[in-house]
Amino acid sequence: MKSLVFEWQIPGVRRELIIALIKSLPKPVRRNFVPAPNYAEAFLGRATPLELPLLDSLEREFRRMAGISIDREDWHWDQVPDHLKMTFRVVDEHNKKLKEGKDLSELKGGLKDKVQQTLSAVADDGIEQSGLHIWSFGSLPESYEQKRGNYRMKAFPALVDEKESVAIKLFDNPLEQQQAMWRGLRRLLLLNIRRR
Template identity: 60%
Template sequence: TLIYELRRMTGVTVEAEHWNWEQIPSHLKMTFRVVDENGKKIAESMNLDELKFNLKDRVQESISAVADYGIEQSGLHIWSFADLPQCYEQKQRGFSVKAFPAIVDEKDAVGIKLFETEFEQAVAMQQGLRRLLLLNVPSPIKYLHEKLPNKAKLGLYFTPFGRVLDLIDDCIACAVDKLITDFGGFVWDEAGFEKLRDFVRENLNEVTVDIAQKVEQILSLNHALNQRLKGKMDFTMAFAFSDIKAQLSGLIYPGFVQKSGYDRLPDLQRYLQAVDKRIDKLAQDVNRDRAAMLRVEQVQQAYQQLLAKLPKSKPISDEIAEIRYMIEELRVSLFAQQLGTKYQVSDKRILNLINNI
């Protein structure tokens, strides 16, 4: 590489991030061109990631076009198909096309579709397998109504975000995801699905109630916090209140239960408790709160800059996604240290992690 050659010639290492690629003349940049089977140009660009992103739909169409008849299906309600291979490979015009099959969610049914990457396969499979299970096990809603004493409060607290039935569906989806994980992950054949279905049928009621109770506590505290943020306030508190409102909207929103996941629910409760402690301390020392908020803002800006630089055609890794929650842990350490954090955290530690990605 150029870095290696310069180091060999001069003894000085010039890291990749120190290069200003925008200043390189166009004629020195590589042009990537995509052609069809006849050699005709489909698209070209000097930005490979942009090219991949713009041709994503075309790639999906091409994958479907070379698939054997019957692999991609739609409108299924039971496991009425053969074993699902985790990887599918087909030769076409001398080229080997590799794709990754997954069950996909069609709301009232499921289908089977081929995907370009294993990540896309995993995302689709999670949703599709969840839907297929829900189509084949009794709904836990009746049991939930019988066992959840504060079910009416769920609707009260969730009113600003949507219908209470959507919230209950969210809790059920979270429960199914947890049970798939507890069972051992995805299944790829009918025998495995039947065992998973029986496992979910046996445990779904209790897990859904457990989740709904946790969610009721989270929404109750979120409701109380929003009440505290209403009404007249001292001008010096305006920035802090604005920051808190933005934080709450990033934690509690339609679909937050399933997207957060079962294991994250206790953390959400603690994050909200930290906000409560912060509001208590705010009136005592606004300047201290402001200083802490500036530290959080610095990390948040660095994280947003990292996300903006990521290739559109590639998924966000678990390591990068976790930084979002590291920032929440940082808030706990700065505003409500007495609650404790999940792991050691500091703004310097998070910034170093961001800079090393």
Template identity: 50%
Template sequence: VVTELIRSLPKPIRRHYVPAPDYADKFLDRAVPLQEPLPFTLARELQRMVGVPVTADDFDLSRVPDHLKITFRIVDERRRKVAEDKDLEALKLQLRPKARQALSKAAAATAGPSGESIERSGLTDWTIGTLNKVFETRRAGQPVKAYPALVDQGETVAVRLFDTEAEQQQAMWRGTRRLIMLNIPVNPA
């Protein structure tokens, strides 16, 4: 993989790193366990070796042969394949609706003693108690982690679970603003 990444560099940069297998071997001899994605570490180490600037964006990942790329496979609780792809972001995008549905199911399965799920709709007041920053449970023996937030629905707000903290923060800001607006008394003039 390292050799092919070096070969994927643009020619003006790549010509400083030939033969590519030798530089790949040098990198692998010096490399410590990766704390960041391979292209970032490789770019930094190649630059240290020769002094020619290299960034992670210089590598053309599309030129790396498919057989060297990781295949990401998603399986269900019965270990049946749901989907697979070499492109993790494409796989996430493809499965987003199913993941959203699974989060809602997991939330419903952990309803409290009153029978209410963490996800709720039609709220006009803060009647939900404490809204934890992270929702964690287990589903089919696997940990499930999601991020609850208030969601602006116009005349009401809802509590929904999100995949990432970034999505949570964006929704929470708008949802909180809407809930405050719903509770500000309007004085007719």
């Protein structure tokens, strides 16, 4: 899940969110964008939601409208009222709340180990393997889906470098999968070159 989708909020709250973000700017910057409701309306009329991250879009459109560049550190999400921020709730397969918060990245980081345990638990016998020295496992799927309770788990298998061998492990996102796969594939090639 990417926070880009959520930082734009739902359409009914978007105007109020933009006004709050304008009001979060330091006064010397903010005075270029008053009245805030007018700039919020103008922004919403020009911007394409979800095309860019919200702050990128605000900075671009406000630069076009007022000729003023806004530095990223001038925005203060912490001054935006909580009711204008999405609340994220992570539940397990029994719908029991594991964690809740306003910051998706922080939630993801705090649950990394739990996600890895869950991915390992839902893996069919055989997809995760270790101690591999040759490509003896057929083709590796780009993604792997498994139903767990009422939820579908999607994982991304990759070869993982274990120094003296490689393993097949599941990752929760394709970026980590690609990084691990590159290192794992390199290790598998090195192991096979040494054997010859």
